[in-house]
Amino acid sequence: MQGAVTPGYTADRETVLKLLNEALATEIVCVLRYKRHYFMAEGIAADAVKAEFLQHANEEQQHADQIAARIVQLNGEPNLNPEGLTSRSHAEYVEGEDLIDMIKEDLVAERIAIDSYREMINYIGDKDTTTKRMLEGILAMEEEHADDLVGLLEEMDK
Numbered sequence: 764m765q766g767a768v769t770p771g772y773t774a775d776r777e778t779v780l781k782l783l784n785e786a787l788a789t790e791i792v793c794v795l796r797y798k799r800h801y802f803m804a805e806g807i808a809a810d811a812v813k814a815e816f817l818q819h820a821n822e823e824q825q826h827a828d829q830i831a832a833r834i835v836q837l838n839g840e841p842n843l844n845p846e847g848l849t850s851r852s853h854a855e856y857v858e859g860e861d862l863i864d865m866i867k868e869d870l871v872a873e874r875i876a877i878d879s880y881r882e883m884i885n886y887i888g889d890k891d892t893t894t895k896r897m898l899e900g901i902l903a904m905e906e907e908h909a910d911d912l913v914g915l916l917e918e919m920d921k
């Protein structure tokens with residue numbers, strides 16, 4: 764009962780599952796950070812920024828869900844244990860002092876996510892095209908997120 768995992772699956776499944784669980788932890792930390800920023804954002808420029816934080820939080824949640832579903836397809840188990848979440852995650856949970864600080868912290872996290880997805884895609888190569896395609900979609904969205912944040916900083920002249 765191997766489901767989607769056939770003998771033709773040539774990737775190292777255990778390693779792929781470990782990488783996917785790290786990506787899952789990263790996405791969850793990003794959801795939590797963006798939610799915190801969404802609720803804490805205040806000031807003159809806060810409305811547009813809040814909307815962006817909320818949208819990013821929802822998109823990171825979609826990424827987490829996609830990754831968890833793929834882990835199960837690969838006969839693994841998504842690690843959703845809050846214990847150790849931040850050590851499994853590539854990105855950090857930083858609360859930020861003010862609006863600008865929050866945006867800058869989010870940008871740092873997005874750039875870390877971009878690099879880690881790029882590394883995973885290169886590692887997986889053509890050995891697991893479904894996982895690779897999913898990661899490429901997520902990577903493209905993380906790049907958009909980083910670009911949105913730079914746009915916000917520019918608008919705020921920072």
Ligand SMILES: [Fe+2]
Nearest residue numbers: 790822823826
């Ligand atoms: Fe994401």
Ligand SMILES: [Fe+2]
Nearest residue numbers: 873904905908
């Ligand atoms: Fe993102």
